Amino acid sequence: MRTLQKIISRYMYKISAILLALLFVIVLFFEAVNEQKLAYESSVRAFSQMEQVLEENQKELEAVQEEYKQTCLHNAEVVARIIEGDPDVADSVEELREIAAFVEIDEIHIFDKTGCIVSGTHPEYYNYTFDSGEQMNFFKPMLDDKTLRLVQDIMPNTAEGKQMQYSAIWSNNGEFIVQVGMEPVNVIKVTQKNELSYMFSRFRGDPWVNYYAIDVQTGEIVGSTDTENVGRNLTEIGLSFEDIVNCEEGFYAKIDGQDSFCVFQKIDSNYIGRVVLLRDLYQRIPSVMLIFFVCLTTIAVFLASAVTRHMNRYVVDEIHDVNKKLKMIANGRFEETVDIQDSVEFAELSEYINVVVKSLLNNNRKMSYVLSKTNLYIGVYEYNKYMEKIRFTDYIPKILSLDPSKVEQFSSDIGEFRKFIDKIRENPIPDEPGIYKVGEQYVRLEEIISDDECFGVVVDVTSEMARRRKIEAERDIDLLTGLYNRRGLETRIVGLLATPEKLGHSAVIMIDADGLKVINDRYGHEMGDIYLKKIAELVSSFDIKHSVASRQGGDEFVLFLYGYESAEALDEALGTLAYMQNHTVAQFKNNLEVPLRFSLGYCLVDENADYQKLLKEADEKMYQNKLERKKQL
Numbered sequence: 001m002r003t004l005q006k007i008i009s010r011y012m013y014k015i016s017a018i019l020l021a022l023l024f025v026i027v028l029f030f031e032a033v034n035e036q037k038l039a040y041e042s043s044v045r046a047f048s049q050m051e052q053v054l055e056e057n058q059k060e061l062e063a064v065q066e067e068y069k070q071t072c073l074h075n076a077e078v079v080a081r082i083i084e085g086d087p088d089v090a091d092s093v094e095e096l097r098e099i100a101a102f103v104e105i106d107e108i109h110i111f112d113k114t115g116c117i118v119s120g121t122h123p124e125y126y127n128y129t130f131d132s133g134e135q136m137n138f139f140k141p142m143l144d145d146k147t148l149r150l151v152q153d154i155m156p157n158t159a160e161g162k163q164m165q166y167s168a169i170w171s172n173n174g175e176f177i178v179q180v181g182m183e184p185v186n187v188i189k190v191t192q193k194n195e196l197s198y199m200f201s202r203f204r205g206d207p208w209v210n211y212y213a214i215d216v217q218t219g220e221i222v223g224s225t226d227t228e229n230v231g232r233n234l235t236e237i238g239l240s241f242e243d244i245v246n247c248e249e250g251f252y253a254k255i256d257g258q259d260s261f262c263v264f265q266k267i268d269s270n271y272i273g274r275v276v277l278l279r280d281l282y283q284r285i286p287s288v289m290l291i292f293f294v295c296l297t298t299i300a301v302f303l304a305s306a307v308t309r310h311m312n313r314y315v316v317d318e319i320h321d322v323n324k325k326l327k328m329i330a331n332g333r334f335e336e337t338v339d340i341q342d343s344v345e346f347a348e349l350s351e352y353i354n355v356v357v358k359s360l361l362n363n364n365r366k367m368s369y370v371l372s373k374t375n376l377y378i379g380v381y382e383y384n385k386y387m388e389k390i391r392f393t394d395y396i397p398k399i400l401s402l403d404p405s406k407v408e409q410f411s412s413d414i415g416e417f418r419k420f421i422d423k424i425r426e427n428p429i430p431d432e433p434g435i436y437k438v439g440e441q442y443v444r445l446e447e448i449i450s451d452d453e454c455f456g457v458v459v460d461v462t463s464e465m466a467r468r469r470k471i472e473a474e475r476d477i478d479l480l481t482g483l484y485n486r487r488g489l490e491t492r493i494v495g496l497l498a499t500p501e502k503l504g505h506s507a508v509i510m511i512d513a514d515g516l517k518v519i520n521d522r523y524g525h526e527m528g529d530i531y532l533k534k535i536a537e538l539v540s541s542f543d544i545k546h547s548v549a550s551r552q553g554g555d556e557f558v559l560f561l562y563g564y565e566s567a568e569a570l571d572e573a574l575g576t577l578a579y580m581q582n583h584t585v586a587q588f589k590n591n592l593e594v595p596l597r598f599s600l601g602y603c604l605v606d607e608n609a610d611y612q613k614l615l616k617e618a619d620e621k622m623y624q625n626k627l628e629r630k631k632q633l
Contacts (some may be wrong), residue, residue: 009308016300020293027292031285036261039281040250043263043274046211051267069151072167072182075103076149080171080178083110090119090176097121100180106164107181115143115177139168142177146170154184208280210255212273214244214264222270229256244271252278377460383414385452390417399460400424401439421445421456435461478551480529481536489550493560493611496548505570506562506605509577510618511539512626513555514597527588534586534596542580543573557598558615562605574602581629599626 082089082099089095096108100121110119115130130140135157142148151167168179212234213223219234219241229237234244238254239262250263261281264273337354379399381392389411397407400420410417424445429435434444442465447456476488484492496503513535520528532555539557540549548560559577564570577600584596601621603614 012308013301016303020296020300023296024289024293028285028289031288032282035281035285036250039261039274039276040263043250044265046274047265047267047272050272065154068165068182068184069167072105072165072180073149073151073169075105075182076167076169076178076180078103079105079108079180080169083176083178084171084173093119093121093123103180105180105182107166107179109179109181111168111177111179113143113175115140118176135166139166139177139179142168142170146174157181208277210275212239212271212275214239214271214273216266216269216271239273244273379458381417381454381456381458383417383454387414390414395460396458399438399441399443399458401441418454421447429465432465435465481533481540481551483536483540483557484548484550486550486552489548489552489558489560490611492548496560496562497605497609497611500607503562503605505564505567506560507570507574507602508605508611508614508618509559509561509574509600509602510615510622511535511557511559512599512622513557514599514626514629515595516555519594530588531586531594531596534594535598538580538584538596542577546573558618570604597629599623599629601625 079099089099090110096119100106100108108121109117109125109128111130112118117125117128120126128136130136130143135152135155138152139150142150147170149167149169152165154163154165156162157164157166163184164181165184166179166181168177170177209225211223211225212221212229214220214234215222221229221232221234221237224230234240237256240253243251243253243262244264248265250261253260253262255262255275259278260275261278262273262275264271266272377395377399379393379396381390381396383390392411396402397404402410410420424436424438424443427437429437429442434446436443436445441460441462444459444461445456447454449455476484476491478485493508496506513532516528516531519531532551535555535557536549536551539559540547542549542559543561546561546563548562550558552558561570561573564573581598581600582595585593586596588594599622601618601624603617603621605614
C-alpha cells in the first residue's frame, strides 16, 4: 500500500503533468490557429496584389489597344493616299509590299466596290469577299456607308487563323476600299501580363506555396505554379467546390495526397487559391513548443517539489503519528489514547478519536449484556478494513458450526471469513428471505455494509423452521404422495399469479390417472397406492424448475407450469408431457413393469387469470381427453 507521502508526491506531479499537458495542448492549438491565420492573411495579401496587378495590366492593355487601333487606322489612311496619288501602284504586288514595309504594316488588301479583294500584298487572298468569314464579315457594312472607318479587334484572320488587327477606309474618290493588317505584337505582350501563367510567375517567391486558378463553371485547373496539374479537374487533386465556396477563411484538404491548408478567393471568372503544405505551415511550431515545454516543465517540477516538501513536513508526519495510535486501537488495544498537540487541528482530532473509542467500548458492553438476556442464539460480528482481526460474539462459532481451528483462522483472516459468509449466501431457502442452510441448521443472516465496514447478525432459526415446516406439511402436503394438496397448491399458484415477473408464459394442467381401478382389482389397493405414487413422481419431476405439482384427491393431479420465456418453449413442454401419456413405464417390485397412463387437459394463463376458472377449464379439457382415449382403446 502506498504511503500518504508517496500519494501526495505522485498527486502533485500528476496534477503538474496534467496542467502541463493541458497548457501544452492549449498553446499548441493557439499556435496552430495563429499559423493558419497568418497563412490566411498572407493569402489575402497575395490575392489583393494579384487583383491590383490585373487592374494595372488591364488599364495598360486598354491604352495599348486604343493606341494600336488609331495607328492601324492611320496607316490605312496613308496607304489610301499613296494609291490615290499613284493608281498604278495598286497593280504591283512588289510595290505594295514596299509600301507595307515603309508604313510598317504586314498586309494591304484592296477591295472593289462589291467588297471583293482585287489587289494587295498577298495574292493568295484575291477574290476573298466580306462574306468569306466572320473576320471579313465585320467590314461588310462599309458597302452601304462609305463614311465608315472601321478598326477590328484583334482576332484570327480568315485565311490562316493568325492573330491580326485590321482597319479599313474608303478612298477619297470612293472607288476602292483599303484594308491594312498588323500583327499586334505590343498588344499581345501586354495581354500576356494578364495571363495566369505570367501572374503566378510573379508569386514564386515562396517555394512551399502553390497557386491554383480554377474555372468557376467547369472546375478545370486553368493555371497553377504546379504546371503538372494544369488541365485537370479540381476533384482529381483533392479539392471540392463546396469547400472553396463555403470556407472563405481557409480549409484543410489532401492535395495530391499531401495534407494542405487552402485559401481561395474568386477573382473574375476564376477561383484563385493559395495552397500550403501543413508540414511547411507548421514548421515553426515544434521549436517554439519545445522551448515552451522545457520552461513549463522546469516551473512545474519546482512547484510540485516545494508543495510536496511542505505537505510532508506539516501534514504527513503528523498523520503518521496518529496512524500509529489508531493501528494499536484497531488491533484491540482500546486502552490506548491519541495525544497529538503539534497543531490545533490535530489536537481536536485526538480528542474526537478518544471519545469515539470510549463510545465503542460502552456499546460493545451494552450489546453483549442484551444478547446474554435473550433465549435466542444470536451472534454478532463486525470488521472493517483497518482491523487485523474480526470481532464476533461467543454464539457465532456455535451457530455457524465452526471448530476451534476455523474460529482462529476466520478471526485473523477477514478475506477467508468473507468467503465463508458468501458461500452461505449461495444456499438460500426458497421463499424465505434472509434464511440460509448451514449444515443441518437454518440461520437468518443480515448484514449492514457501508463503505469498508461490515456489521452482521446471525440468528439460529432451526427450531422455528422445523415448526413451520411441520405446520405447512400438515396443512398443505398430501400424505400419500408428498405433493401439495388442494390448499397448498392454491396458495402457491395464487402467489405466482400475483407476481407477473415470475409467472412468464404458464399453463394449468389437470391430470387423471388411467387404469387405477384395473390396478386395484388385479394387484390390490396397496399396489394402487404405489401406482398413484409413481404418477406423482412423474408429475413432480417434470421440469422441476418451472413447475408446481399437487394431488387434488383420488387419482386427480394438477401440474402448474410457469416461468417460460416464450410461448414456443411452453408449447414444447406441453408436447413432451402429452408424449409421456402413452410412453411411460414404471418398475414395481418383483420386476413387474406397469405402463403409466394418464389423461390430461390444460389451459393457458392470461394476465387476468382466475385460479378457480383456470382449474375448471383444465378439468373439462381433461375429461374430453379421457373420453377420446377410451374411444381409442
